[in-house]
Amino acid sequence: MNGKLEIRDLHVSVEDKPVLKGVDLTVKPGEVHALMGPNATGKSTLAYALMGHPRYTITQGEVVFNGENLLDKDPAERSRAGLFLAFQYPVAIPGVSVANFLRTAINAHRRALDPEYKGIPVPEFRTLLKQKMDLLEMPYEFAGRYLNDGFSGGEKKRAEILQLATLEPTVAILDETDSGLDIDALRIVSEGVNAVAGPNLGILIITHYQRILNYIKPEFVHIMLNGRIVESGGSDLAKQLEAQGYAWVREKHGEAVSEA
């Protein structure tokens, strides 16, 4: 278990349309990466493909996670191997409470390690849940609500980070976790992420605004354009994007992109 995620020359098609056209990216434990880029350039596609969404077809390249081929695992195995995606658009599961869902997810993870595992005892679960909810300043009633069902945008994002905090992955991808959040919610969510960050967690923040990066400091910033990472650099790159927008990126790489 080295926790390293290595993406090499990844090509992904959606419904026979090529979206990712050769992505290389490595995320190691303790690193925070930001993946930025205009809308519809393939950022979410990368996230879904890494999680194993059946509609996203890998046509070329490889992904190695913990030294193993990630691509022949199903989404459940990827999760249990330590990969986590906070969805841009979390899906509602009517009738299933947040607590019930989290308990089931914890048990699935523990059972993968120990097939005899009987399930998390109620007191342990309660303590764990309270601790994680406190981290995200969530009222406890929240645990009784149906997962993402009728949640506001902010509540959905918070629930994603609650899951992140509970499942303790080794690599977390946050897809537009900042979108739709007001400034307070953004602070709470970011603090939640920072609280789980540390030497054992690699983070890939997908965003097209620089805003969240005021709270969560990336060491590496990548810019995606039309299915490729066209620029990589340090945190200054994000500052430059905020000041100048994406126009210069398009200008610089437009040609390379249109030839693809």
Place this chain on the structure above:
Amino acid sequence: MTKSSVKRKFTQKKLSEVAPEFPFTLEDVTNLSERLGEPAWLRERRLSAWQAHSQLPMPSMQDEAWRRSDIRKLPSDRLALKPAEDVSLDPNLLAPLGGEDCGGRLVLRPGLPSQSTGGTELSEHGVVFCDWATAVREHERLLREHLGSVVRESEAKFAALAAGLMQEGALIYVPPGVKLESPLHTIIWAPGSGGLVATRLMVIVDQNAELTLVHETGSPLQPQGEAVYAGMVELHVGEGAKLSFVELQHWGEHVWNFTHERARLESNARIEWVFGAVGSRFTKTYADLDLDGEGAEGRMAAFYITDGEQHLDHDTQQNHLKPHTTSDLLFKGALRNRSRSVWQGMIYVAPGAQQADGYQMNRNLILSDDARADSIPGLEILADDVRCTHGATVGRLEDEPIFYLMTRGLERETAERLMIDGFFTPILERIPLEDLRVRTKAMLHRKLNELTSHG
């Protein structure tokens, strides 16, 4: 001749257009009545019910209500009237119900002595809670006043069958103003095959009284045999009274189950009716709500889960007969293998029943390619100032939620299970007793486990 050769011979016979008539006679009816010690007027009631049964045609797929439910293989002509087998009750059914727990339990085993527990506190309040023989002996007045007043004995072929040949029944009466805190529990337990079992349940909740009643019907599975059950359920909810009625059907999958059930509500009466069905080979249930007084309100919720070759047909009516009445129905089913469900629901608003508010929704989850759910909502509105809405859906588990759950480490099967659980949660939540809710959930899981293990 061995059992199996009888069976083979029978299935080779060409199916006639309608199911055969039952082989019983007026003499069977008289004998039954005598054996149960019934007075002459009751015997007469039975005889006229039997006559009605004999005169009514056997339902067939030519009848609108039976268009999707085929009973041509009903083994009606091969049945005997015989007692339930003395097989011990599924201990699950005796688990505590929760809340104040059980205020009285009646286990009815048609043709065998019934068993009752609790109830001392009941008689102090003048509550009647007894089996049929006791009702005949001690509560003739109540029977005379109420029997057949909600479900007419001659209104349909199988109602008349139950009324003519019932071997057992329960009478429950809660006097005016008595609010029973502990639930009552009736269980009809009828193991066996080759027989007709018929029962009646009569519930009268008088003015401003309150009752929670759990009513279960069931038997162990007898894969080699077939049996027919006919039941009548009459619920009379008086002015301002409240009835919470939880009904669970767990017949073995060799049972053909026919019931006629109706609740009649007077002014400002209220019923919460929760219904769960996992058993039987074939079911045709009529469940009606007659909102027969201003301000009456009825809520009906049901779950059904079918697999194998099961066929469950639920026919509901929400009859708004007076102004300012409210009804709300939610039926949900999950189907696997080659099983089939039919739900036909009608909201009827009588002329002059202004300000009626009716709602009905049926949702079905199809879990196998060969399963099929028919959903037929209907409105018949003869008043002009009403609000009635309805809907029906038949669908499959969606891919996106399954993917989402799997990305949290859940195996596909667990993810599907969780979604099915969530699908039924709104129904289970309407069960008012905590422990019963847990038990019902377990019953649902058992059925779903069966589904996934041979699905």
